[in-house]
Amino acid sequence: MSSHSEGSTKAIFYALGANGGIAVAKFGAALYTGSGAMLAEAIHSLSDCTNQVFLLIGLKESKKPANEFHPMGYGRVVYFWAMMVALLLFFLGGAFSVIEGISHFRHPEPISSPAVALLILGVSVVLESFSLYGAMKEIRKIARGKPFMQWFRETRQSELMVVAGEDIAALCGLALAFVAVTLAVVTGNPVWDALGSIGVGLLLMVVAVFITREVKAMITGESAAPEVHAAIQAHIEARPEVERVMNLITLQWGEQLMIAVQAKMRPQQSDRALVDAINAVEESLQARWPQAKWCFFEPDIEAGRD
Template sequence: MTEPPESRLILFAALAANLGIAIAKFVAATITGSSAMLTEGFHSVVDSLNQLLLLYGQKRSSRPPDEWHPLGYGRELYFWSFVVAILIFSTGAGLSIYEGVVHISDPEPIRSPLINYIVLGLSLLLEGASWGIAVREFGAAKGDHGWWEAIRRSKDPPTFIVLFEDSAAMFGLFVAAAGITLSLLTGDPRWDGVASIVIGLALAGVALALARESKDLLIGEPADPALEAAVRAAVTRRPEVTGVNEIITIHIGPRNIFLGLAVDFEDEVPVGRVEAMIAETETELRERWPSIRAIYIKPQAKP
């Protein structure tokens, strides 16, 4: 299974943006003492690590089937996607909330706020470019479906994970700017800590949503109902077939589907012809839908 170029483009664009942003944020946090800026730095580091893990997962999942994994390694991408969700929750959200609580209990005045605003503006430009690529590519892939429905139907985690991460990052930048501004206007640096907690809660929400989607993919989600209906119609129209009793599909990778069929044949069809027809059907289905990688057809009389 080979990942499409646009999926890798999204990851590389996000990685490049987050690495540059992380460096700028940590430098600004060191100079100004801003808790929200430090939190945003941790957020960018976690995002960079996540992109590396997803690229690693794509590479691992592209390996061909072997003796130990006869259906291939496609689901390994789902595993690393789940790890990414855990990292966002434990590291990104956890550190953000912890840093916010510390800054509220022991507030430290913000120094050189202009540096913070410059870094936030630069981060917004870089993050916005990455977010724009993610929105464009996912928007092109979602077709006529709504955004949330498309995310629920998607079997390619990197596309919607980067979209979620970049959206959370854009939100975090505005919250960090608001926290710094309120601290300066009110003279109370605890607003900076409050901003860190809000950013942490947003990351926790994103992590939980991604964990749920990745969990469902790991357990096993069926193929698109339209594909199942088309497969059923293709098999049923053969003259030797009286009907398809059962059809089971499961995604074992973003573009890797297992298909199981229970087919009722005409009683007078010889066994040898049934075997030939099964082979012909498998060939036809693979030619029409290359994403169907493994097929199991079982003769079964109608109950």
């Protein structure tokens, strides 16, 4: 298993452990207090647990070996499961919370034992912070100093992106729920609790839309991260066998990478020498980037020149 895959798996297990405990506590508190915002948060945490299971399934399936029907393997199956997570976050987490909030807004009920609800929310913040810390720790290992939003837009690790997005949404949702319950208690108006549930739902839906947009790009087919693509081109152009790179295509395939090169080669003594030169360039690429499982090299000449 690659280090990137190990980092993603660690982050997913951090999130699964934290969200499992949070979901149980929130459901108990929601039943005890009758808080709509708390119930919305409980559904959100249950949705997150399901999401993490989906991501683990995706990582496991992506390791299946290539076969005649899938000659390039199953690496991109992680993108499918990441999209499933985004849809689940939108509908089960976000839409359900909004519907639940609207129901409580139309038929407001006072919160019983608000101290219990606030205590559970506080504990949830601690556990969710632990989960986010684990995800950010793994992100920092691969982000190479990039700001988080830049990494989020450029990363090709859908599973780690989803975990980080979920954790951030969860912490913001907890803050909204805490404020909503507090206002409901201070003002004696349970409508604040309903508005909190709606706010949590809308927040989850917004985050789900951002995740869906990024995963859609991965499913459609994205190049390697910009700095990797640029480094590959610089590496090829620096090779003594290559005169000029005419075209370079990189395609991220889950954890793996496909490279297709069209280049003008320096003159060689024979056809065999040209083949050896191409093989040397391909071997150097795969030595530098072990994730580059496929490398296709096309020697060519510039149009209008000998």
